[in-house]
Amino acid sequence: MSRRAADQEPRPPGLRGATRVLLERELDLAWGGGGGPLLACGFFACLTAILPLAAGGDPRTLGPVAGGVAWLALALASLLSLERLFERDMEDGGLDLLALGHLSLEQVVLIKALAQWIAVGLPLALTAPVAALALGLPASLTPLVALTALIGGAGFAFTGALGAALALGAKRGGLLIAVVVLPLFIPPVVFGAGALERAASSQPVGPALALLCAYVLFAAVIAPFAGAAAVRNAQG
């Protein structure tokens, strides 16, 4: 290989190139075949439509819990497609290919979590205002619902990716992910629903939003390292 022609020289994709290539693939996998994100949105809409039917449509009973229920439904809907995030790459050997690329496994986990946020968190954040209206939240709160759902969705994606990596190789991994991840979803649910409640009672929402953002940043730092360690463990 000493005297290779210029067009025979390998061109490493670089950090940006490799990130783009992997992100595109992950989004394609999330959207193509099965339409996972639509499924999550449908599930979310169903959950929020069932509650008024079960508890009665009276705005006085629904109103106080609407924000909390919307966030609970959001957390549950975010769980749905996590199982496939690493599992499908484990099953078909794709994970070995990802481990031998130019990026570290930590970066791979980070990019996969980002893709999960874009593919699932974003559509859910767009569905959230509709669901909130169905639950009887005032229309003036819908922009805040979408914003908090978008920020919280990033938190769900990062902790969710960590849970998905931890559950690799386990039988019935989906259930295991739910049990591992749901407790970690408590803080964003508390902060997100808290922001809606404060807004409904005309209090400043800044502190709740700040806590929600802090949770997302914390998850974004922890998840890649812990997730990569879990993936290595599953590969070995």
Place this chain on the structure above:
Amino acid sequence: MIHTLTLSDLTISRGERRLFHSLDLTLRAGEVLALTGANGAGKTSLLRTIAGLLRPDAGSVAFQDGDGNPLDAREARGRETHFLGHLDGLKGGRTAREELGFQCDWLGHTQYGFDHAVEAFGLKPLLDLEVRRLSAGQRRRLAMGRLVGSPRALWLLDEPMAPLDARWREAFAEQMQRHLDADGLIVAAVHDPLPLPTRALDLGSLK
């Protein structure tokens, strides 16, 4: 680039079972190592250990460049190593074109790497098909495309020939020969002898 692969005092177990211990070996540019041994002798485990996907119980895997300087293992694996396991790493729902394109882009391809890969393994008629519609042999050829499209010095191959028919076995042997002529290294787990001069290592004899 990787010129020498050195295994020193390597010991690997799977679960409670010791596969082999104290394996010492040096492989240089232009050489093929054919790993043989019964099922479960540890061929795949050795390949995965060299690729860094499995941690050995003891010993080390080291890479050196042409001047004998040690290379960073993470860089040597992430930039100069191909691992082709018995799973092809292809997604059933995507087309062959998308998958080969991703593999070449992800691993770092040459200017015409994609076209070379298509040509080398006769992938042209398959490109627009979904991977799930391909036969095992076609899928393996598609996975092999990355070996050509994205040149890397060390090839780790696990039963590469198994699903191929006679014609493509011959074509792949030709690609292996080219790789060796360009100072590449190959470690391959095989049951049938490769149609190339190889160094042989019988893992069954190391117990």
